[in-house]
Amino acid sequence: MIELRGVKKSYQTSSGEYPVLKGVNLEFNAGEFASIIGKSGSGKTTLLNMITGIDRPSDGEVWVNGSPLHKMSESQMARWRGSNMGIVFQFFQLLPTLSIMENLLLAMDFCGKIPISERKERAEYLLNLVGLLDHADKLPLALSGGQQQRVAIARALANDPPVLIADEPTGNLDSKTAESIFELFTRLAEQGKTIIIVTHDDSLAKRTQSTTMIADGMIVAEKRASIPLAA
Numbered sequence: 001m002i003e004l005r006g007v008k009k010s011y012q013t014s015s016g017e018y019p020v021l022k023g024v025n026l027e028f029n030a031g032e033f034a035s036i037i038g039k040s041g042s043g044k045t046t047l048l049n050m051i052t053g054i055d056r057p058s059d060g061e062v063w064v065n066g067s068p069l070h071k072m073s074e075s076q077m078a079r080w081r082g083s084n085m086g087i088v089f090q091f092f093q094l095l096p097t098l099s100i101m102e103n104l105l106l107a108m109d110f111c112g113k114i115p116i117s118e119r120k121e122r123a124e125y126l127l128n129l130v131g132l133l134d135h136a137d138k139l140p141l142a143l144s145g146g147q148q149q150r151v152a153i154a155r156a157l158a159n160d161p162p163v164l165i166a167d168e169p170t171g172n173l174d175s176k177t178a179e180s181i182f183e184l185f186t187r188l189a190e191q192g193k194t195i196i197i198v199t200h201d202d203s204l205a206k207r208t209q210s211t212t213m214i215a216d217g218m219i220v221a222e223k224r225a226s227i228p229l230a231a
């Protein structure tokens with residue numbers, strides 16, 4: 001469903017070319033709840049950026065649901081991403097001057113996949129799903145970090161994408177809030193969404209169906225659990 005073949009990524013720096021991903025081969029199945037772990041600077045965010053199409057590989061191929069991301073133009077990619085990928089960024093990136101409800105509606109407006117007449121109801125459904133319907137009219141900064149993270153997840157789901165990607169979704173959260181977010185991901189995977197998270201939390205990673213460890217831009221270990229998702 002998601003396949004990376006020989007993916008390399010280098011950045012040009014003042015001291016020359018800096019290789020960050022050095023030939024990554026990886027596969028994720030539809031409906032899989034996967035984690036990516038690795039030390040700071042090992043290339044995790046860069047790897048996620050390859051899968052979401054936020055950045056392009058210097059070499060290699062990235063296929064998602066049969067679409068060749070490595071061949072798409074910027075505008076094709078933006079359109080494709082809007083309806084195919086839900087992205088939860090490390091620092092939420094909610095628009096601070098819009099209410100929680102407006103943040104979700106805007107994501108739907110940009111994409112156009114959800115009919116206009118259904119957007120408000122869908123936003124309410126998603127805010128209810130993450131337990132924040134009572135906060136719909138508040139501005140993001142009126143919420144706690146954990147609540148903002150849940151809004152970011154609701155927004156990522158706005159256009160009902162088959163894939164949800166989250167960079168450190170439970171970083172900086174207390175353990176109870178982290179647990180509730182993990183449970184939400186588990187439920188979404190059970191409903192058929194493919195979920196890929198980057199995490200520093202080994203105990204959370206162990207509870208996902210597969211864990212990929214990256215070190216120095218290379219996959220150094222892959223573990224696939226044959227057990228069902230842990231609750």
Ligand SMILES: Nc1ncnc2c1ncn2[C@@H]1O[C@H](COP(=O)(O)OP(=O)(O)OP(=O)(O)O)[C@@H](O)[C@H]1O
Binds near residue numbers: 011041045
């Ligand atoms: N645009 C860029 N230009 C130059 N170097 C970059 C760029 N983006 C990332 N890097 C470098 O690539 C390496 C990997 O970065 P990346 O953000 O993917 O790591 P990470 O594993 O996600 O780290 P962290 O856990 O700290 O978020 C780092 O050394 C980083 O400094």
